[in-house]
Amino acid sequence: MEAEEVRLMKGNEAIAHAAIRYGVDGYFGYPITPQSEVLETLAELKPWETTGMVVLQAESEVAAINMVYGGAATGKAVMTSSSSPGVSLKQEGISYIAASELPALIVNVMRGGPGLGTIQPSQADYFQAVKGGGHGDYHLIVLAPATVQEMTDFVALGFDLAFKYRNPAMILADGVVGQMMEKVVLPPQRPRRTEEELRAQCPWAACGKGDRKNRNVITSLELDSARMEENNHRFQATYKLIEQNEVRYQTYYADDADYLIVAFGSVARICLKAIEEAREAGIKVGMLRPITLWPFPKTQIAELAKSVRGILTVELNAGQMVEDVRLAAPTTPVYHFGRMGGIVPNPGEVLQALKEHFPELA
Template identity: 70%
Template sequence: MGDVRLMKGNEVIAEAAIRCGCDGYFGYPITPQSEVLETLAIRRPWEETGMVVLQAESETASINMLYGAASTGKKVMTSSSSPGISLMAEGISYLAGAELPCLIVNVQRGGPGLGTIQPSQADYFQTCKGGGHGDYKLIVLAPASVQEMYDFVELGFELAFKYKNPAIILSDGVIGQMMEKVELGEYKPRWTAEQIQEISGSWACLGKAGRERHISTSLELDPYGMEKNNLRFQAKYREMEAKEVRYEMFDCEDAEYILVAFGSSARICQKTVEIARSKGLKVGLLRPITLFPFPTPIIRELAGTVKGFLSVEMNAGQMVEDVRLAVNGKVPVEHFGRYGGVIHTPEEVFDALKQKLIGE
């Protein structure tokens, strides 16, 4: 094994950024994710890899700093928690509209409003269905462990540059705050000017020299031109749906009932599956890793063989809508979850499964 450490999820985001060759981080303090910026400030990567770290005056400023830096083809990121992501919504829409690759991390807390600082998954709609204005999609990665917090930083950048689209890690206060074993990868150097030229030279704003000027914008006043842009975006999103769906299954082979859960809720549901199996009930777990693109095809397939699905989320029922769309009425789909910052227990999930689906 390589470099194995015991680290907090938020610290690992910072470590992963440095090690994967990130060029810049712009962020603003907010609980429960402030350790990302704090860890970077302690690590001083500008002395080690040349990575820039800047505390912005607001989340609105962070996301726009990201927009500026991303427009030059650099690997840049920000992180925040729910209310801060709401403030960033404007900038995220612009980033998607200008087709700029970048990475955003949301360590979710309970809402709405100022809400609570306890963990939540209530930003599923905001992250997967919009948040900002206009028809756009983010590449959404949902980590369920500290290791995935590490791995998804590099994966997020990879997908963001592959599709010229912002990627977001939709984490929560549980994953962000808990300490867990994590294997850190090798240091990868930041891209050189030549590499940036090769990867993003056709669009990056690095100074007009011997070519047409580059304009990083989401503006197109001609509606037919804007429709064309939207068609291009939609084609890209369909391609993501065809190629980038990621999920994990536990005990689904013979399952009669399937729990669908992401992030920390999926960890809780793993225990619920154990409880159910110990009582002779054939229960499995499907964990979407990408929330967009959503694992619709596998859920559709499973709907032909199981008796029902329970979507278990730390919210009042958001992902359940996508599960229902995938199942399309074939079998019952129910939701269970605690919310407002309360975390459900495996036993509560098991009880809900029995009450809502199995009928005991």
């Protein structure tokens, strides 16, 4: 069994290592830049010879997510990874997984869009990730890693939350976190669940009746409107519970801040540098970094908004998370600064944007 280990690696590689060490039962993927290293690393590590984990390159992202649906339906811990255009293709399956109340992990290492766009980093899939993405009323639990360590840790966190709430979770990373190399502490190897453990944990799983008297059916179909509304009420109750219990965020220099930056993923690291430069110049800027993009830390932002003069969101998009920040802080001036098309801003640009939106700082 692998012990805890310190390594230097890419975020995408860390996802693969973390998956094996978590005891994931199956990974189903399809190559797309900038996340192909996940599948490549798994293929190189051959976990089917050690933990028994199934790794399969599917014929498409559509097939891959439906394999995830099929595996999750049998109670297994299964995942897929892709990048923006591929994640668009997966939306059908994700909607079915959410509607069937199945646990699963989906990794999106975002690239610039729309369309085929670019292979460079982006955060333009924020809306798609946090508002549902596919058809129907549903939510994913969305985790936004800013470091290679978080890429590693969020595999376990994502699965734990997915199984706890029987709801799919997504790691919404950007190309920067996927591609950059950092020191990472890999957790020790956990054994995969035995059949008995799986049946005890997932009495709903369609894994063959075994000793069960009644059959298990995994379906999202309910033609009786009253019952379908009931199903929707049940989903919403789960989402409410997740919103109550699972908001995660980190604050930086927020206690005495006059201005607040809200940023997630790799951008938060750039903003932190900008904040340190601002503070050297005597401008008291702080930051809130949402770790869960859904559930969104709206209460925490509302609280901080009371004591700041204004908020700037910095995103690799045309302004998506800014809408949720405005909803959280309706009486505070909230502005957006973003770069698109795969361009990542530098700390100087962030500071400049802050000064442009808040002229008193100039």
